[in-house]
Amino acid sequence: MASLWEYANPVKFMKVSGWLLPVTAVLAAVMVTVGLVWGFFLTPDDFRQGSTVKIIFLHVPSALMAINAWAMMLVASLIWLIRRHHVSALAAKAAGPIGATMTLIALITGAIWGQPMWGTWWVWDPRLTSFLILFLFYIGYIALWSAIEDPDTAADLTAVLCLVGSVFAVLSRYAAIFWNQGLHQGASLSMAPGTRMDWSYKGPLYLCMTGFGVLFLALVLAGTRTEIRARRMTALLTRERAKG
């Protein structure tokens, strides 16, 4: 049986991701487009929030991926630290900016929704605050990657930062809850029986969430492939220079 670790081989990874990338990219494009069109134009307005509520189809999936991107970075960093697979470190590097963008989308769509609904663009609510802090963590992580020249040192140090940062990000989340009572509503989706959302909304929302997940996968694959190619190029250049 083929082991998962085979894909840690860059050649194998490039081969598999070569066909996986177009597939996931097209799938993500279709799912997100269908989900958004369905969500924006083919669902009834909410009886109290009107059509503003439909920003949920962007807000929830991006917030979901903002957190999952960090989780993926954490796992990839652990794999790098334990098993020294370069592909893993590069995937973590690729996930950083994507996660930061997702966090930003969640924050901005939230602000656009909050302006008519809460009457303000921003409140220091625990959820909003912890997302802003998550964004700062992403910025620090990306900055550390770009500041260190030696690629292996950079991979090691960012992995350590990711591990320690995860602990403190979770701590910050609970500190923020302790610090201020929230305005943000609780989860609208729940596995528990008697969920509060109608299927006419749940359908496109689940589609968008899945679509964003696939989109994230496609973007990470593309980013990792770029990083691997950049690595190969540096190696080639070094070899050429050594020759000449």
Next chain:
Amino acid sequence: MIALLLRDLKLALRAGGGFGLGLGFFLILAVLVPLGVGPDQTTLGLIAPGILWVGALLACLLSLDRLFALDFEDGSLDLLATSPIPLEGVVTAKALAHWLTTGLPLALAAPVLGILLNLPGPAYGPLMLSLLVGTPALSMIGAFGAALTVGLKRGGLLLSLLVLPLYVPTLVFGAQTVTRAAQGLDITTPLLLLGGITAGSVALLPFAAAFALRINLR
């Protein structure tokens, strides 16, 4: 380890060590805030707990980039790494020296600045207590950040970018302790949580910092 601690203390205290720098910064901040916010006593009293904690935090940050950088440049860090003391111990000793020269004086000076900012009477004890309990965590987290950025030529700015988000929980619980005391509420919960963060940081972060140092010394 004690010798190393004493050496770092001496280096910090003698000329050019930047010992008074943090305190001076803390004082200037406490003077600048009323100038910026306005001299209204009630407003100042309301924001004093937060200002004092943010000030202490920033003052701690000031001297962090020197924590390992000087020893890294002149090679003494390599010697320390090959010495019989584990690198985790070196990190702890250096963080302790940093705390003794910044955190402790800040905690002792804070009540004086509290007067400047019209801090409510019952909050003075908790202010000192929370700073005494919380600043070791700041030094330890800072040592981790300094270990990460020690190999960089311009690590200072990046260091603050990395460390400040990590300071969030400490700041929240520390400032909450003082704010609750100022409002006459019970301070046990935030103070215990603050102590928990300090205990956790001191117990675990030396390992992370030493790991980062080893990578940088490779």
